[in-house]
Amino acid sequence: MWEDLKYLTGFGNEFASEDPRCPASLPVGQNSPQVCPYGLYAEQLSGSAFTAPRETNRRSWLYRICPSVLHRPFERIDSTHLTVDFSAHPPNPNQMRWKPFDIPTDGQVDFVQGLRTLCGAGQPATRHGLAVHIYTCNVAMENKSMQNSDGDFLIVPQQGTLRIKTEFGRLVVAPNEICVIQQGIRFSIDVEGPSRGYILEVYDTHFQLPNLGPIGANGLANPRDFKSPSAWFEDLDVEHTVINKYGGRLFKAVQGHSPFNVVAWHGNYAPYKYNLADFMVINSVEFDHCDPSIFTVLTCPSVRPGVAIADFVIFPPRWSVTEHTFRPPYYHRNCMSEFMGLIHGKYEAKEEGFLPGGATLHSIMTPHGPDAACFEGASTAELKPVRVADGTQSFMFESSLMMAVTEWAEETCSKLDKAYYECWQPLKKHFRIAEP
Ligand SMILES: O=C(O)Cc1cc(O)ccc1O
Numbered sequence: 335m336w337e338d339l340k341y342l343t344g345f346g347n348e349f350a351s352e353d354p355r356c357p358a359s360l361p362v363g364q365n366s367p368q369v370c371p372y373g374l375y376a377e378q379l380s381g382s383a384f385t386a387p388r389e390t391n392r393r394s395w396l397y398r399i400c401p402s403v404l405h406r407p408f409e410r411i412d413s414t415h416l417t418v419d420f421s422a423h424p425p426n427p428n429q430m431r432w433k434p435f436d437i438p439t440d441g442q443v444d445f446v447q448g449l450r451t452l453c454g455a456g457q458p459a460t461r462h463g464l465a466v467h468i469y470t471c472n473v474a475m476e477n478k479s480m481q482n483s484d485g486d487f488l489i490v491p492q493q494g495t496l497r498i499k500t501e502f503g504r505l506v507v508a509p510n511e512i513c514v515i516q517q518g519i520r521f522s523i524d525v526e527g528p529s530r531g532y533i534l535e536v537y538d539t540h541f542q543l544p545n546l547g548p549i550g551a552n553g554l555a556n557p558r559d560f561k562s563p564s565a566w567f568e569d570l571d572v573e574h575t576v577i578n579k580y581g582g583r584l585f586k587a588v589q590g591h592s593p594f595n596v597v598a599w600h601g602n603y604a605p606y607k608y609n610l611a612d613f614m615v616i617n618s619v620e621f622d623h624c625d626p627s628i629f630t631v632l633t634c635p636s637v638r639p640g641v642a643i644a645d646f647v648i649f650p651p652r653w654s655v656t657e658h659t660f661r662p663p664y665y666h667r668n669c670m671s672e673f674m675g676l677i678h679g680k681y682e683a684k685e686e687g688f689l690p691g692g693a694t695l696h697s698i699m700t701p702h703g704p705d706a707a708c709f710e711g712a713s714t715a716e717l718k719p720v721r722v723a724d725g726t727q728s729f730m731f732e733s734s735l736m737m738a739v740t741e742w743a744e745e746t747c748s749k750l751d752k753a754y755y756e757c758w759q760p761l762k763k764h765f766r767i768a769e770p
């Protein structure tokens with residue numbers, strides 16, 4: 335059943351979907367009939383203020399067997415490894431690199447139990463900021479779902495395909511694909527084995543496609559390649575626990591039915607997935623190294639034009655053809671924070687030490703760039719056309735905010751590579767003044 339899922343295609347469309355077992359379950363011509371088809375309850379899920387302008391207005395109407403309000407009270411549960419308190423741990427401007435995060439091998443850990451906050455800035459309470467989390471897990475969320483009241487999750491699986499039930503239907507998301515599950519949408523994740531990945535959480539607003547400017551009407555991530563689930567329900571009267579991430583803390587509420595009981599829905603607020611292999615890569619074909627903004631898949635804009643709360647940027651396989659050019663990334667200091675992860679393969683600027691399932695963080699104005707081996711190699715390489723990053727995929731979460739790392743990231747996880755700075759220490763002085 336999970337193998338032949340049918341998706342609805344297009345980014346941000348006004349979709350309409352009915353589970354085929356219940357034809358004509360969507361009300362016609364109105365959202366709230368006195369009695370809904372099949373005796374369903376109508377429920378609106380608002381992902382923007384009612385009064386948001388049309389371009390950014392997001393809401394969906396769900397027609398469900400029981401309304402979401404049918405649950406027992408929320409109670410606090412342990413959430414020590416998740417935080418939104420980014421001032422709890424002192425800031426650290428050093429270049430940081432983490433070895434791959436361990437996937438639990440003893441004991442059963444599901445997606446919610448395996449969430450760890452690595453870094454972030456801002457606060458969900460004031461609807462401003464972001465967080466980066468790692469998930470590691472090995473079992474399904476059994477009769478358990480999650481809703482994130484704090485913001486949207488952009489999930490980047492690195493190992494293990496995820497089978498995700500949502501209120502809108504089901505999604506299968508494999509490594510090299512990503513998915514976005516927006517604020518408030520309930521989901522439950524099953525895994526095929528030991529699984530690991532990265533999460534970018536944004537509090538301000540939803541992800542958008544970047545503008546294309548002179549690129550024209552096509553290119554980068556094309557809207558048609560985004561896939562949303564089609565309606566699917568289970569009519570299960572079982573004890574089910576809803577986990578609510580609210581203000582950075584976890585709460586649980588028990589109810590007597592599955593929340594995946596939406597028979598039909600319509601609207602433009604729905605989760606989606608995207609295959610990174612569908613990205614149409616644009617780059618320099620003559621000289622110099624373009625800024626990585628050319629590889630932006632999705633952006634969560636701030637109120638300042640062109641300045642993102644978070645950009646999701648990939649470094650996809652591509653041809654490198656530039657002439658008389660130092661082809662790898664340039665050395666730089668940036669007014670933005672750069673968090674990077676590696677899905678598979680090697681990253682061109684650092685072939686050693688940065689491993690799949692690991693991460694790096696180069697904070698605001700922290701100097702970084704190619705390691706010494708990369709510099710020497712690329713300065714002398716023959717500049718013929720070559721494939722870069724074939725069979726590899728790395729990505730960056732870039733933010734205009736100053737992210738602080740958590741105590742878990744800097745101490746508890748024991749994955750921080752204290753020797754990272756050494757990769758630049760062999761950089762030699764090549765300066766010479768020409769003989770007259
Ligand atoms: O630091 C990095 O590795 C990411 C990066 C890549 C690139 O091609 C140009 C700038 C940049 O920050």
Ligand SMILES: [Fe+2]
Nearest residue numbers: 666672696702
């Ligand atoms: Fe950088």
